[in-house]
Amino acid sequence: MSEDSRPAPLYPLLYEPIVRRALEEDLGRAGDLTSDAVLLHELRAAAFVAARKEGRIAGLDVALSAFRLLDPSLQVERFLSDGEDAEAGATLAVVRGSARSILSAERTALNLLGRLCGIATATRDLVAVVSPHGAQVVCTRKTTPGLRALEKYAIRCGGGGNHRFGLDDAVLIKDNHIAFAGGLRTAVERARKNVGHLVKIEVEVDSLAQLREVLDLGVDAVLLDNMSLDDLREAVRLARGRALTEASGGIRPETAAAIAATGVDLLSVGWLTHSAPSLDVALDVEG
Numbered sequence: 001m002s003e004d005s006r007p008a009p010l011y012p013l014l015y016e017p018i019v020r021r022a023l024e025e026d027l028g029r030a031g032d033l034t035s036d037a038v039l040l041h042e043l044r045a046a047a048f049v050a051a052r053k054e055g056r057i058a059g060l061d062v063a064l065s066a067f068r069l070l071d072p073s074l075q076v077e078r079f080l081s082d083g084e085d086a087e088a089g090a091t092l093a094v095v096r097g098s099a100r101s102i103l104s105a106e107r108t109a110l111n112l113l114g115r116l117c118g119i120a121t122a123t124r125d126l127v128a129v130v131s132p133h134g135a136q137v138v139c140t141r142k143t144t145p146g147l148r149a150l151e152k153y154a155i156r157c158g159g160g161g162n163h164r165f166g167l168d169d170a171v172l173i174k175d176n177h178i179a180f181a182g183g184l185r186t187a188v189e190r191a192r193k194n195v196g197h198l199v200k201i202e203v204e205v206d207s208l209a210q211l212r213e214v215l216d217l218g219v220d221a222v223l224l225d226n227m228s229l230d231d232l233r234e235a236v237r238l239a240r241g242r243a244l245t246e247a248s249g250g251i252r253p254e255t256a257a258a259i260a261a262t263g264v265d266l267l268s269v270g271w272l273t274h275s276a277p278s279l280d281v282a283l284d285v286e287g
Helices: 012-027 033-038 060-070 099-133 148-157 175-181 184-194 208-215 229-239 253-260
Strands: 044-051 075-078 091-098 136-138 171-173 201-205 221-225 244-248 266-268 281-286
Touching: 012 060, 012 099, 012 148, 033 099, 044 060, 044 099, 060 075, 060 091, 060 099, 091 099, 099 136, 099 148, 099 253, 099 281, 171 184, 175 184, 184 201, 184 208, 201 208, 201 244, 208 221, 208 229, 221 229, 229 244, 229 253, 253 266
Parallel strands: 136 266, 171 201, 201 221, 221 244, 244 266
Antiparallel strands: 044 091, 044 281, 075 091
């Protein structure tokens, strides 16, 4: 990933409360009983954050903040940046200072780093598969509760794009909305009447007949849900120049290329944030 295309770093204000809660969860009421009992207070050490497998880096500053928040006297040096690829065995950063503090923050830091790097790596690999067809990979709201801002940042580190961050930044009318509203036209007309002029409206459709009806209503985007490849190709033809097309529904790495080849603008992939495996990262220590 080129330096120009890397995402802007996250503000500490966005991630420090998450890291603090994770540390509090691990330390509980009495702190790190093992490290406090076994290690001398004055013991100093160096610890190297390493990637056991090749992958795309995401959330390194987030992870390293666990050490700084637990013990501000710890010194942290970062060797790679988010959005860069690390080879297997690469050292990502080094932490120096109190051995007790380093080990007490270790698991929180590695949990966050492994999770975010795993999402970024899976996104990078999926982007490589679909980009020759001109499609963009985007994420969904199927994120870990409390970690959405971080996981969507990891998607950007992998070269993907973000769909809605929450219910409050765009209108996405789905089948249940249509059912409760009493019809597709009613749902769209009410949405257009009740939201601001800057808010985009997207509608989920699962048939070409429904798509034709939606396009006549002048929406901004259509979510093509679980359509066959033939229907996706026809949907792209019908929507060209009228609405953005987004394929959705169980998209996996092994099916993404064929879906992208239909000509859709976007592939909405929940798998990236709910099932991508964590990258294997570790902490190697020196006394």
